Amino acid sequence: MKPLYKNLILLLVCLGLAGCSGNLFSILDQAELRPPEAVVLIGEKEIPHKKGSFCWQSNGQGVCADTAGAEALTSDTKPTSVPKDSLIKINYEEEPSGIHVVYLKDGTEYKRFSDKFDFKMPSEPGNYVIEVLARWRDRGDQFIAFKVKVDDCIVSCGTKKTSLLETKETIKFQLLSLEHSSSDKLLENSLCIKQL
Incomplete structure (x- = not known):
C-alpha cells in the first residue's frame, strides 16, 4: 500500500508542477507585453526618465499598469540641468503613431503640444516636469516623465x-x-x- 501512496503523491506533484508551469508561461508572456523603450536626449546626452502607466496588447493578449502622475512619479529624481531653448529629442524602439507632450511647472500646466518628437525647452528658467504620452495604433500607449531645470546661465x-x-x-x-x-x-x- 505504501507504493500506492508514493505514486499518488508523485502524480499530485506532477499535476501541480504542470499547472504552475502554465501560469509561469503566462507570466513570461506578459513580461513581453511592454511598449517600446524610449530614450530622451539633449544633444548626445541621455536624460533619465521614469516609465509611467501603460496599456499594451499583442497576439490577442493585453496588459495594463497604472502608476502615479508625472509629478509624483518623478518626485524622487533630481532634475537634469539644461540650457534654455535647448532641443530635446525622444527616440523610441518603434516609432509611435502619435505623441502628446505636457510641460508642468509648479504643479500647473505650462505648455502642451502634439506630434513632435523633438521640442525646445522653455526660455523661462525654472524646474519643469515633462510628461510624454505616446500611442501606437491598435497596440497601446505609455507615458514617460522626466525633470529638467532650465538655466539661463548654462x-x-x-x-x-x-x-x-x-x-x-x-x-x-x-x-x-x-x-x-x-x-x-x-x-x-x-x-x-x-x-x-
Whole structure:
C-alpha cells in the first residue's frame, strides 16, 4: 500500500508542477507585453526618465499598469540641468503613431503640444516636469516623465556645460591660442561664441 501512496503523491506533484508551469508561461508572456523603450536626449546626452502607466496588447493578449502622475512619479529624481531653448529629442524602439507632450511647472500646466518628437525647452528658467504620452495604433500607449531645470546661465559647448562667466573666460583663453588649434577645435569654439 505504501507504493500506492508514493505514486499518488508523485502524480499530485506532477499535476501541480504542470499547472504552475502554465501560469509561469503566462507570466513570461506578459513580461513581453511592454511598449517600446524610449530614450530622451539633449544633444548626445541621455536624460533619465521614469516609465509611467501603460496599456499594451499583442497576439490577442493585453496588459495594463497604472502608476502615479508625472509629478509624483518623478518626485524622487533630481532634475537634469539644461540650457534654455535647448532641443530635446525622444527616440523610441518603434516609432509611435502619435505623441502628446505636457510641460508642468509648479504643479500647473505650462505648455502642451502634439506630434513632435523633438521640442525646445522653455526660455523661462525654472524646474519643469515633462510628461510624454505616446500611442501606437491598435497596440497601446505609455507615458514617460522626466525633470529638467532650465538655466539661463548654462551654455552647452560640446559635452561640457559651464556657467556663462566660466565660458567667457575659457573663450578668451582659447581665442589667444587659436593659431595653435585644429580646424575642429576652431569650429567648436565658434559655435560656443555664437551661443553666448
